[in-house]
Amino acid sequence: MKNNIIEMTRGFFNITVAVNGEKKELAVRNGEFLLDALRRHGWKGTKKGCDTGDCGSCAVILNGKPVLGCLVPAVAAHDGAITTIEGLGSVREPHPLQAAFVEAGAVQCGFCIPGMILSSKHLLDVTPNPTEAEIRKALDGNLCRCTGYVQQVAAVKNAAKTLAGKGKRA
Amino acid sequence: MKNIKYYAFPSTTKEAVALLLNKRYKAMALAGGTLVAKTLPETVETYLDIKNVPIKNIKLQGGNLVIGAGATFNDIDLSKLCRGWAGGVISAAAAKCSSQLIRNMATIGGNVARPHSFNIFPVVLLGLDAKVRLSSRSGARLVDFQDLYSSGLGLRPGLDSLITEIVIPGKTRKWKCEFVKLAKTESSWESYITLFFSAEKKGKGLAQVRVAVGALSPKPFRAPETEKVLLSGAGPVAAATAFAAELDAARAGEYRASAAASLLKRFAGSI
Numbered sequence: 040m041k042n043n044i045i046e047m048t049r050g051f052f053n054i055t056v057a058v059n060g061e062k063k064e065l066a067v068r069n070g071e072f073l074l075d076a077l078r079r080h081g082w083k084g085t086k087k088g089c090d091t092g093d094c095g096s097c098a099v100i101l102n103g104k105p106v107l108g109c110l111v112p113a114v115a116a117h118d119g120a121i122t123t124i125e126g127l128g129s130v131r132e133p134h135p136l137q138a139a140f141v142e143a144g145a146v147q148c149g150f151c152i153p154g155m156i157l158s159s160k161h162l163l164d165v166t167p168n169p170t171e172a173e174i175r176k177a178l179d180g181n182l183c184r185c186t187g188y189v190q191q192v193a194a195v196k197n198a199a200k201t202l203a204g205k206g207k208r209a
Numbered sequence: 210m211k212n213i214k215y216y217a218f219p220s221t222t223k224e225a226v227a228l229l230l231n232k233r234y235k236a237m238a239l240a241g242g243t244l245v246a247k248t249l250p251e252t253v254e255t256y257l258d259i260k261n262v263p264i265k266n267i268k269l270q271g272g273n274l275v276i277g278a279g280a281t282f283n284d285i286d287l288s289k290l291c292r293g294w295a296g297g298v299i300s301a302a303a304a305k306c307s308s309q310l311i312r313n314m315a316t317i318g319g320n321v322a323r324p325h326s327f328n329i330f331p332v333v334l335l336g337l338d339a340k341v342r343l344s345s346r347s348g349a350r351l352v353d354f355q356d357l358y359s360s361g362l363g364l365r366p367g368l369d370s371l372i373t374e375i376v377i378p379g380k381t382r383k384w385k386c387e388f389v390k391l392a393k394t395e396s397s398w399e400s401y402i403t404l405f406f407s408a409e410k411k412g413k414g415l416a417q418v419r420v421a422v423g424a425l426s427p428k429p430f431r432a433p434e435t436e437k438v439l440l441s442g443a444g445p446v447a448a449a450t451a452f453a454a455e456l457d458a459a460r461a462g463e464y465r466a467s468a469a470a471s472l473l474k475r476f477a478g479s480i
Contacts, residue, residue, distance in 0.1 A: 043224070043261075045216045052216055070210035072246075092243060093398075095310050104283075104313045110243050111314075114216040115258050158309065179396045180308025 045117065054117035058082065059126030067113035073099065074108030076116075077123060084124035084153045088182075095181035098154035099123050105154075105161045107180075124153035127160065135205070136160055139198035140191065147185035155181040159195045168199055210246065215255040225262050225371050226344050228255065238367045240279055241314035244325065264318070264373045267291060272379035274299075278318025278372045282306045282329075285317060294377065295337065295407070298386035302333045302405075305390045307398045318372045324358050324427035327399050330375075332423030333388055335431065336405035337381045345370035358428055384409050384417075387476050391468055400424040402465045406476040408439070415440055415480070420452065420473065425461055432456075435473065445477035 045052050051066040058077075067076045074097040077085045088096035090109045097108035100122040128134035133141070136156050146152050155178060162169055162177040169177070174195045175188070183191065215234060219225040228236050236255035239245060249256070265279040267288045274294050276285065285291050285303040292300045306312055306320075306329045320330045321341065331354075334341075339354040345364055354375075356362055364370040386407040392400040403423035409416045418439040423429040435452040449470040456466035 043218050043220065044255075047214050047216075069213055072210075091247075092311060093308075095308065098310055105310055106314050107243075107310050110246055112210060112213075112216075112242065112246055112256060114213075114256065115239075115242070115260070117216065117218070176304075177309050180310035 045114065052114040052117075054114055056116050056118070057120040059122060060120075065113075067116075071113045072109050073097075073101070073111040073113045073116055073121075076113035077108060077121070082123045082125055086150055086153055088150065093182070094151070095154045095158065096151050098157050098181065100157055100161055103161075105158045122157065122160075124156060127156065134160070135201040136163070136195070136198040139194040139201065143190045143194035143197060145186065145190035145194040147183075151181055151183045155183070155191060159191075159198070162195070163199055163202060167203060169195070171196075210249055210256070212251050212254055213249070213256050216258065217255055218258045218261055220261045220263075222262055222264065222344050222371060222373055225257060225259055226346070228257055229367075229369055229371065230346055236368075238322075238371055240316040240319045241281065242319070243311055243315045244319060244328075245323075259371070262371075270376075274377040274379075274382070276317055276375045276377070278374060279316050280318075282312035282315050282317070282320075283309070286312060295381050295384045295386045298388050298405075298407075299333060299337075299377070302329050302388040302390075305329060305388070305395070308396045311398070317375055321354070321357065321375070322366045322372055326424050326427055328423070329390070329403065332403045332405045332421045332429040334375065334377075335429045336386070336407055336419040336421040337377050337384075338419075340376040340378070341372055342374035342376065343370045344373050349373070351376065381407070385480060389472050391465070391472075402461065402469055403429075404469055404472060405429075406473060408476075408480045410480065414442055422456070422459070422461075422469070425456075425459060425465070430459070439477060445474045448477045449474035 047069050050069050086096035088094035092107045092110045098105050099108050102119050128137050136159050140146050158181050174192050217228050234255040236257040237253040238257045238259050240259050264277040266277045267290050268275050282303040286300050320328045334354045340351045341354050342351050366372050384407045389404040390400050391402045405421040407419040418436050420432040420435045432455045434455050438451040439448045452473045453466045453470040
């Protein structure tokens with residue numbers, strides 16, 4: 040790297056990025072988008088749906104904001120911080136949002152859920168007690184073909200209450 | 210994207226413009242990239258990422274509203290300054306762009322850098338008499354938004370120059386405005402038609418009106434005959450009739466012309 044320029048070598052750009060709090064050196068292909076780069080490097084919780092920026096299945100949090108992984112050139116994540124669904128919780132220790140989605144029955148096939156949960160996480164980070172309109176606006180780019188956008192909204196409300204309770208106890 | 214050989218991320222406007230002008234790099238500037246990241250011209254060899262260039266502020270300057278070209282739709286939607294300007298029409302328009310995930314990424318500069326029918330901001334900026342600050346080889350210059358796409362300007366924003374600011378003139382601050390996006394769903398990127406109406410009252414009459422139309426062609430256009438009818442005080446019905454005729458001449462189609470005329474009639478009746 041020289042003067043804020045990265046040159047491609049043998050079809051790859053070498054970038055530095057923090058994924059789920061862990062600093063990584065990644066080789067990303069020329070023309071590759073963040074969604075594909077993440078999946079190729081093992082973060083397969085990020086889903087490939089439309090690949091045109093319409094469905095939101097590929098949403099990840101990049102530098103504090105949910106973005107569409109299918110529209111961000113992978114090289115543009117250089118020096119950035121990414122949160123994928125794997126960074127939130129696990130089956131044994133789910134994040135309150137993940138637990139709330141399961142408890143509310145907000146998950147059917149589950150394909151859209153990683154993106155939906157990451158959009159919800161950002162919403163609750165900036166708006167801890169959102170209105171229904173704010174939840175629906177935050178999730179308007181996350182399409183779900185199974186459900187009717189009712190239980191997901193309820194799940195986000197429930198998670199907000201859980202997180203608020205945790206904040207009070209802390 | 211496959212022809213890209215360099216990824217550049219300058220931290221100043223000067224550096225960015227220098228890279229654009231350096232023939233070695235064949236660079237193109239991208240901000241959010243939502244419109245062009247997947248369709249970069251094959252001749253482009255350098256992806257010039259302007260995320261670190263400090264052109265994201267929204268501020269008042271000399272009585273004008275100045276929106277940094279790097280401000281995202283979400284920034285503009287949430288900006289108190291934008292919400293308080295011209296009845297909040299700029300924020301309202303930003304909120305109607307596609308989805309929250311797109312609004313987090315897409316910038317106003319990118320939205321006006323090159324014409325596209327479904328871009329939200331051009332129709333609003335045309336109606337608000339906006340100006341665009343361009344940095345190029347010859348320094349910074351302010352051009353009328355309506356001249357941005359004209360070949361007479363001799364510049365290709367993003368390829369040989371950089372849009373750094375959008376300037377909304379102070380005279381528009383108190384204008385009564387309305388933006389309408391007529392689309393299949395609220396989060397559709399595509400629209401059947403986008404409309405911008407504005408009016409400023411003076412005594413019993415009107416001091417100015419603007420009627421601008423988008424989504425029918427890559428460049429938005431104003432409806433001068435409809436504006437004349439509104440200014441003459443002929444009333445909402447006459448204005449709607451004139452608007453339908455102008456849209457018919459622009460080959461808008463019966464549904465669009467009829468819906469747009471009804472919306473104008475509603476606006477004119479509310480002045």
